[in-house]
Amino acid sequence: MIKTMIITMVGSTVIMASSLLNEAKDAGLVAIPADKQELMKLIDDKRNPITAQKTELGKMLYFDPRLSKSGLISCNTCHNLATGGDDGLAAAVGHKWRVNPHHLGSPTVYNAVFFDTQFWDGRAKDLEAQAQGPILAAPEMAATKEHVVSTVTSMPEYVQRFKKAYGKDVKITYKKIADTIGNFERTLVTPAPFDAYLNGKEDALTKAQKAGLKTFIDKGCATCHNGIALGGTMNMLGIMAEYKYAKVGDFKGDANGMVKVPTLRNITQTAPYFHNGQVKTLQEAIVEMGRIQLGVTINEKDAASIETFLHSLEGKRPEIVYPVLPIKTASTPAQNIN
Amino acid sequence: MIKTMIITMVGSTVIMASSLLNEAKDAGLVAIPADKQELMKLIDDKRNPITAQKTELGKMLYFDPRLSKSGLISCNTCHNLATGGDDGLAAAVGHKWRVNPHHLGSPTVYNAVFFDTQFWDGRAKDLEAQAQGPILAAPEMAATKEHVVSTVTSMPEYVQRFKKAYGKDVKITYKKIADTIGNFERTLVTPAPFDAYLNGKEDALTKAQKAGLKTFIDKGCATCHNGIALGGTMNMLGIMAEYKYAKVGDFKGDANGMVKVPTLRNITQTAPYFHNGQVKTLQEAIVEMGRIQLGVTINEKDAASIETFLHSLEGKRPEIVYPVLPIKTASTPAQNIN
Numbered sequence: 001m002i003k004t005m006i007i008t009m010v011g012s013t014v015i016m017a018s019s020l021l022n023e024a025k026d027a028g029l030v031a032i033p034a035d036k037q038e039l040m041k042l043i044d045d046k047r048n049p050i051t052a053q054k055t056e057l058g059k060m061l062y063f064d065p066r067l068s069k070s071g072l073i074s075c076n077t078c079h080n081l082a083t084g085g086d087d088g089l090a091a092a093v094g095h096k097w098r099v100n101p102h103h104l105g106s107p108t109v110y111n112a113v114f115f116d117t118q119f120w121d122g123r124a125k126d127l128e129a130q131a132q133g134p135i136l137a138a139p140e141m142a143a144t145k146e147h148v149v150s151t152v153t154s155m156p157e158y159v160q161r162f163k164k165a166y167g168k169d170v171k172i173t174y175k176k177i178a179d180t181i182g183n184f185e186r187t188l189v190t191p192a193p194f195d196a197y198l199n200g201k202e203d204a205l206t207k208a209q210k211a212g213l214k215t216f217i218d219k220g221c222a223t224c225h226n227g228i229a230l231g232g233t234m235n236m237l238g239i240m241a242e243y244k245y246a247k248v249g250d251f252k253g254d255a256n257g258m259v260k261v262p263t264l265r266n267i268t269q270t271a272p273y274f275h276n277g278q279v280k281t282l283q284e285a286i287v288e289m290g291r292i293q294l295g296v297t298i299n300e301k302d303a304a305s306i307e308t309f310l311h312s313l314e315g316k317r318p319e320i321v322y323p324v325l326p327i328k329t330a331s332t333p334a335q336n337i338n
Numbered sequence: 339m340i341k342t343m344i345i346t347m348v349g350s351t352v353i354m355a356s357s358l359l360n361e362a363k364d365a366g367l368v369a370i371p372a373d374k375q376e377l378m379k380l381i382d383d384k385r386n387p388i389t390a391q392k393t394e395l396g397k398m399l400y401f402d403p404r405l406s407k408s409g410l411i412s413c414n415t416c417h418n419l420a421t422g423g424d425d426g427l428a429a430a431v432g433h434k435w436r437v438n439p440h441h442l443g444s445p446t447v448y449n450a451v452f453f454d455t456q457f458w459d460g461r462a463k464d465l466e467a468q469a470q471g472p473i474l475a476a477p478e479m480a481a482t483k484e485h486v487v488s489t490v491t492s493m494p495e496y497v498q499r500f501k502k503a504y505g506k507d508v509k510i511t512y513k514k515i516a517d518t519i520g521n522f523e524r525t526l527v528t529p530a531p532f533d534a535y536l537n538g539k540e541d542a543l544t545k546a547q548k549a550g551l552k553t554f555i556d557k558g559c560a561t562c563h564n565g566i567a568l569g570g571t572m573n574m575l576g577i578m579a580e581y582k583y584a585k586v587g588d589f590k591g592d593a594n595g596m597v598k599v600p601t602l603r604n605i606t607q608t609a610p611y612f613h614n615g616q617v618k619t620l621q622e623a624i625v626e627m628g629r630i631q632l633g634v635t636i637n638e639k640d641a642a643s644i645e646t647f648l649h650s651l652e653g654k655r656p657e658i659v660y661p662v663l664p665i666k667t668a669s670t671p672a673q674n675i676n
């Protein structure tokens with residue numbers, strides 16, 4: 001009863017509104033900074049500083065299907081920047097149409113720079129390390145390091161661009177190629193109305209979205225879905241009860257049974273949900289999360305309210321000019337679809 | 339001997355140069371107009387006039403993998419605008435990793451607006467008709483008309499954009515969707531140095547490229563590779579001798595055994611060559627063409643010279659901002675990778 005009253009009042013007075021803002025901050029929810037320099041501090045990495053040259057080159061490599069064994073699959077195939085930064089499938093599909101052997105879906109690359117760790121089992125510490133994985137994975141791009149390095153170095157324009165990005169003595173290694181892709185991925189940040197709200201723009205959220213935020217906090221969702229990514233940390237899946245589709249696929253998390261908490265940014269665009277993509281709607285995902293993580297029953301109305309809030313996390317994508325890739329040469333390795 | 343002299347002299351005097359230009363025009367080689375209105379007359383179609391709204395919407399649909407059965411394949415998968423407007427494979431690969439049953443490669447979409455007819459067997463009269471094919475073809479996007487129409491109409495942003503493009507009473511049919519994609523494809527034109535040359539910029543080609551153009555004309559290549567596309571018409575393959583890889587795949591051309599002449603624009607970017615992609619290098623393709631189409635032996639030097647000319651057909655791509663696609667809704671049909 002009291003809860004209902006508060007929800008109704010949220011946004012109706014300045015005091016209540018700013019109190020919600022404080023609650024959100026107290027719950028560990030953090031905005032993408034509006035200030036570009038402040039944002040740059042968060043997304044940049046001293047070991048691989050972001051530069052325009054690297055970002056552009058990384059973008060080209062990200063979209064280049066010739067890095068894959070077949071020549072058909074690029075990073076963007078499964079982490080499609082036109083949709084949710086993912087592939088919208090329950091489990092990833094790659095080389096020779098192989099389904100991910102653990103029945104794992106492709107997580108979004110948008111805002112992944114804010115994750116503590118990468119992959120569902122958190123085995124990569126950053127985007128640069130992550131980028132090394134799928135290119136070589138047999139059910140994904142199925143390439144070898146040699147194929148990737150030979151492909152890139154066979155095209156003079158790529159070599160020139162590496163020199164411009166890293167200096168004329170650059171050694172184009174597999175790691176350097178992945179670093180460059182990671183560099184581009186660091187820039188894939190999508191500020192949303194929720195950020196504007198956290199940054200002080202009181203009317204950036206609708207009344208209903210504020211009510212949803214309140215429900216989100218009250219139910220305890222921010223216990224795991226916090227920080228800038230509203231996720232991106234490792235946590236136990238099924239604290240209070242077993243996930244109802246736990247048996248689909250053999251994924252059991254990392255060595256300690258921990259699973260990466262997905263970001264909620266653009267979550268309305270990345271169905272289906274959970275690591276094995278068994279949950280089709282946000283409504284069902286919210287209810288299931290309440291049951292297995294928080295031990296609470298989230299009724300239909302509250303789930304709808306939370307979902308309304310989640311729409312405020314739909315962010316503005318950076319504008320990406322589709323690259324024109326370098327031309328293959330006689331020394332470019334052949335592609336192989338088998 | 340005389341031929342060698344002419345080649346050497348080409349470009350060395352204004353008179354010889356303009357004579358080459360006339361030869362090129364006499365051989366039926368036509369420039370992409372530099373004037374935008376003149377170009378628009380050539381690429382536009384009264385039945386489906388190009389507008390900014392249609393082009394943008396068509397671009398979105400072109401890049402949208404959700405039109406396919408699996409949700410993984412878009413028009414751009416096989417006609418990749420980042421590379422040659424094709425997939426760089428000997429034979430196309432589509433849904434469930436099926437190889438084109440006739441072992442046919444994906445022709446480029448760039449400058450396809452200038453083709454007399456579409457597909458290797460010329461069965462579609464224009465891009466709008468062509469676009470209807472691959473979306474439904476089982477080894478390509480494997481969708482049904484119902485899937486495509488339901489997918490598009492399930493997303494309010496698409497519906498809005500169709501209304502803006504065609505008027506508020508628009509009926510979103512499969513044909514209308516393909517028309518819109520075709521509309522976008524009409525704009526995929528790539529003016530090249532060769533066009534600047536034909537349009538009067540004498541130094542747009544290097545001396546070596548001019549020599550190559552002369553060889554190209556003298557050998558008879560422009561007999562089939564003429565018009566704006568330097569190809570795009572139907573012709574007999576193997577007039578003087580059988581194509582050496584004729585037995586790869588069962589493709590025999592149209593009802594009269596005619597095969598579409600590929601465009602030479604951006605041909606340096608669309609290896610491997612011939613309808614069944616069996617020829618890896620341009621050098622080999624040029625020699626083979628001489629043998630089977632013209633009944634002449636093109637020596638290594640002449641082939642290299644022609645190849646040098648072909649580089650002048652590498653065109654400037656239109657800048658394409660990668661689209662942000664509408665969000666799926668509860669009524670968007672499920673994807674099916676099987």
